[in-house]
Amino acid sequence: MQAQVRHERWELATPFIIARETYHHADVVVVTLSHEGAVGRGECTPTNFYGEDVPGVIDAVRDLTARLVRGEDWNSFHDAAPAGAARNAVDCAIWDLRAKQSGRRAWELAGIPAPRAVRTAQTISVGDAAHQADKAHAIVCGDGADALIKLKLDANDVVARVDAVRAAAPAATIIVDANASWNPALLEAVMPALQAANIAMLEQPLPAGADAALARINRRVPVCADESAHVSADLDALRGRYDIINVKLDKTGGLTEALRMCARAQALGFDLMVGCMEGTSLGMAPAMLVAGSARFADLDGPLLIGRDRSPGLRYERGMVSPPDAALWG
Numbered sequence: 001m002q003a004q005v006r007h008e009r010w011e012l013a014t015p016f017i018i019a020r021e022t023y024h025h026a027d028v029v030v031v032t033l034s035h036e037g038a039v040g041r042g043e044c045t046p047t048n049f050y051g052e053d054v055p056g057v058i059d060a061v062r063d064l065t066a067r068l069v070r071g072e073d074w075n076s077f078h079d080a081a082p083a084g085a086a087r088n089a090v091d092c093a094i095w096d097l098r099a100k101q102s103g104r105r106a107w108e109l110a111g112i113p114a115p116r117a118v119r120t121a122q123t124i125s126v127g128d129a130a131h132q133a134d135k136a137h138a139i140v141c142g143d144g145a146d147a148l149i150k151l152k153l154d155a156n157d158v159v160a161r162v163d164a165v166r167a168a169a170p171a172a173t174i175i176v177d178a179n180a181s182w183n184p185a186l187l188e189a190v191m192p193a194l195q196a197a198n199i200a201m202l203e204q205p206l207p208a209g210a211d212a213a214l215a216r217i218n219r220r221v222p223v224c225a226d227e228s229a230h231v232s233a234d235l236d237a238l239r240g241r242y243d244i245i246n247v248k249l250d251k252t253g254g255l256t257e258a259l260r261m262c263a264r265a266q267a268l269g270f271d272l273m274v275g276c277m278e279g280t281s282l283g284m285a286p287a288m289l290v291a292g293s294a295r296f297a298d299l300d301g302p303l304l305i306g307r308d309r310s311p312g313l314r315y316e317r318g319m320v321s322p323p324d325a326a327l328w329g
Helices: 054-069 085-102 106-110 129-143 158-168 184-196 208-215 255-267 281-291 301-305
Strands: 002-017 022-035 038-044 122-124 148-152 173-177 201-203 223-225 244-247 271-274
Touching: 002 054, 002 301, 022 054, 022 085, 022 301, 038 085, 038 281, 054 085, 085 106, 085 255, 106 255, 106 281, 122 129, 129 148, 129 158, 148 158, 158 173, 158 184, 184 208, 244 255, 255 271, 255 281, 271 281, 281 301
Parallel strands: 122 148, 148 173, 173 201, 201 223, 223 244, 244 271
Antiparallel strands: 002 022, 022 038
């Protein structure tokens, strides 16, 4: 086997603003594995918030792929590799390689149903109420009145911004993501307004280390764990605090653990969301294998970039279709 790893920078169409930082580009790491004429690829997005950067992820990828090149079986050391971006890129490249070698699709190898087109959220960055309302109006004009909108918020003017977006998109499904920027007092204060605005889900309102308060708060709106939920081993401790689990391959460390995490979450009674970091269709494609079982899908990374690699996933009026074999899997 041969292995290559490279860093790519993709400029975003517009700055992407969340509660804790602003992004101007997506830095992705791409792994390519080649064996006897078959080629598999995987993409990950290192995340500063989780202590990752491009050089560190590249070093970790090289350590993992060196073992593959020496002939070690991925299954024998997958679980010992830390969850996160590096393992994600290698794991997804292996799934792609195995699919190419076998002439079968990755979902067949996984023993799961073929993926289908799903509605993906369109994300609105943090901004003032008028700006976010304008963005919501543009989304429903493009995707239809029943669009799925993900509204990024910080701790300022929460109710005013929610109400403005709801007024601009009265029939849309709206989910709110606070990126752990609230405190329990603010959460309790705004919950009635979120319920009144028919918000379908609230994602990670409190910091991961302070989310025990969710067990005593009346969750008038379903609450989703993102920063608090990385792998399946995290889930038992989240019962009674959250209603939904956001599965992201860059957190789980690849499709292998994402499939386990989905199964464990459903066994514990959680609903599912499938999310993403900023990235191209190569990074989104493996997540399509679990998106069909999720209540919400948030796979709009390529739309935030404004351009994509070719071939890429097909996005049309808010729907994203499964990958062709030429892209992945």
